[in-house]
Amino acid sequence: MEPPNGSNTEAIVRIQRFNPDTDAKAHVQEFHVPRVQGTTLLDALHWIKHERDGSLTFRRSCRHAICGSCAMNVNGRNILVCKTPLEDQLDRKGRVTIRPLPYLPIIKDLVVDRSTFWKEYVRVKPWLVPPQTTPAKEFRLSPEEVAAVHNAETCIMCGACYSACQVVALNKAYIGPHALLKSFLRVLDPRDTIPGERLADVGTDEGVFRCHTIFNCIDACPKSLNPTQAIETLRKLAQKRAAFEAARVERQRTIADPIPVPAQSGSEGER
């Protein structure tokens, strides 16, 4: 039977439902939601929960695309529902389909079990390991060193990349793009003292060499980050680990020193 269409005043929100206590397998349920300007997908889910079915279960928290709780699969793409307008996701028939993040066990409705996601995250030691003697005032990083890791710093750990990765789906031992991006952040941070250990941990066939360069992590990231490029960088560094480690030791000797200001050039410098 042809599913019903939405209208100018109502959208049809199709949601994958699964209650482990009563359902043998997941099914899709449709809800008619008012089309109000400015409504996000999260607003639509809240409306359904408050007005139609209180048992609808989903994760959300900050509503500002910073907590990473509300990543879901919408029309086949992993996105944050809190920052995505409902109107942008409706097809010509006024419908949108929301499913839980793929390749992860479903706990209930749109909530997935992220245990493996966090397990792999902890595996790469995501914390900074600074030198034992810290500078009296501050670490001095050059603008280039900050720019190199800026991309990775803005990850919100939403899991969109992890659950979009087919390598994760096929091999649960794979560390995953989220954790490798974090490892990249720590490896390239001049303050970190264990880059060699980190590279040894991720430079394995469960780490950077397991990536099949499918690029889904880039396509899925709601913050437009580039885990694939981070993985490519780690691959190169893992192959010259000893030299990189030696360069880090050398760099940390001057990490409290002022950053040299580049000499002015051309006519500007002659003034």
Place this chain on the structure above:
Amino acid sequence: MYRSTGFVSFVLRRFTGVALVLYLIAHIWVIGSVNGGPELFNARLATVQTPAFKLAEIALLAAVVYHAFDGIRLMIVHYFDVTEYRKSLFYAAFVVSALLTIAGGLPILLFALQG
């Protein structure tokens, strides 16, 4: 199932890779029979001269060409910072493979039709 051009390229890469391994086994089966004498070799060679195998040769050409250009695409990604061109690179590899398959497949097809 998370669909994307990257996923399509991954599936094609795996599929053509397995196909090439199977082809190599068949190839060794035929060529290796030369040790069994001319009669055995000719008999096995005759089994792969049928029209169906000619069509399979075109599929083999497509698999070889795509697998090669997909490999080149991946090497470009590995050695250069070009992830922002990921879709263009995939389409380029696919189109070049298709053109070469047509260019190489047509003579095979015409030869097969001539009997």
